[in-house]
Amino acid sequence: MADGLRAVVFDLFGTLISTDPNDVLATRRSLADDLGVDADGFARVRTEMREEAETGRTGGPEETLAFFARRAGGAPGPAALRRAAERWLDANRRWLTPERSTLDALDGLRAAGCRLGLLTNCSAAVAPAWADSPLAPRFDATAFSSEVGFLKPHPETYRVVCERLGLAPEQCLYVGDGGDNELTGAAAAGLHPVLLDSAAGARMAKLLVDHEAATWTGARIQELGQVAPLLTTETPTA
Numbered sequence: 001m002a003d004g005l006r007a008v009v010f011d012l013f014g015t016l017i018s019t020d021p022n023d024v025l026a027t028r029r030s031l032a033d034d035l036g037v038d039a040d041g042f043a044r045v046r047t048e049m050r051e052e053a054e055t056g057r058t059g060g061p062e063e064t065l066a067f068f069a070r071r072a073g074g075a076p077g078p079a080a081l082r083r084a085a086e087r088w089l090d091a092n093r094r095w096l097t098p099e100r101s102t103l104d105a106l107d108g109l110r111a112a113g114c115r116l117g118l119l120t121n122c123s124a125a126v127a128p129a130w131a132d133s134p135l136a137p138r139f140d141a142t143a144f145s146s147e148v149g150f151l152k153p154h155p156e157t158y159r160v161v162c163e164r165l166g167l168a169p170e171q172c173l174y175v176g177d178g179g180d181n182e183l184t185g186a187a188a189a190g191l192h193p194v195l196l197d198s199a200a201g202a203r204m205a206k207l208l209v210d211h212e213a214a215t216w217t218g219a220r221i222q223e224l225g226q227v228a229p230l231l232t233t234e235t236p237t238a
């Protein structure tokens with residue numbers, strides 16, 4: 001591999017998987033129903049409390065749903081919380097089913113000797129669903145914001161995933177669709193950022209904040225199959 005690159009750190013949502021925004025929004029409405037709270041209130045609380053929920057401060061899936069419900073004026077019982085948590089995990093398992101072409105691209109990178117890392121901002125429902133995903137066995141290291149305790153673009157998130165890969169940031173490409181200013185954060189942390197400018201990312205963009213795809217002037221690719229050639233040519237610069 002050229003220029004000492006030894007690994008690729010990937011974002012999850014809009015990068016390795018493409019979730020249908022309508023499915024995401026419908027799931028949120030069903031969760032509100034399960035919890036006995038108003039759907040608009042649930043959506044508002046979820047947005048307002050995103051940092052608390054995605055840095056693990058609200059606990060696991062059931063505790064987080066109970067927290068959201070209380071903030072939205074509800075008081076769901078144990079059975080309702082279990083039902084909602086199961087729906088939330090099922091939805092994440094559905095969303096963490098990648099395209100065959102994604103698995104092929106990851107397998108190609110692994111066959112070339114590249115280590116793979118995952119760095120995602122996410123709720124407490126994602127890590128349990130990840131364990132059941134065909135993505136999981138292909139990765140050497142993962143860092144979920146819900147267990148790291150920080151959200152991208154905080155430098156600690158990038159430091160943790162590089163440490164778990166056993167590599168310096170300079171040895172890692174970072175590939176993402178640009179949500180949460182993750183590319184700027186990756187560059188600041190010393191990784192080599194690449195924008196995945198895909199239809200999946202564009203579909204997700206309306207659910208995201210601080211999406212930098214439109215303003216990114218650094219390296220960019222249109223599909224995951226274009227990652228491998230970046231490792232055998234010159235290092236992309238931000």
Ligand SMILES: [Mg+2]
Nearest residue numbers: 011013014179
């Ligand atoms: Mg993303």
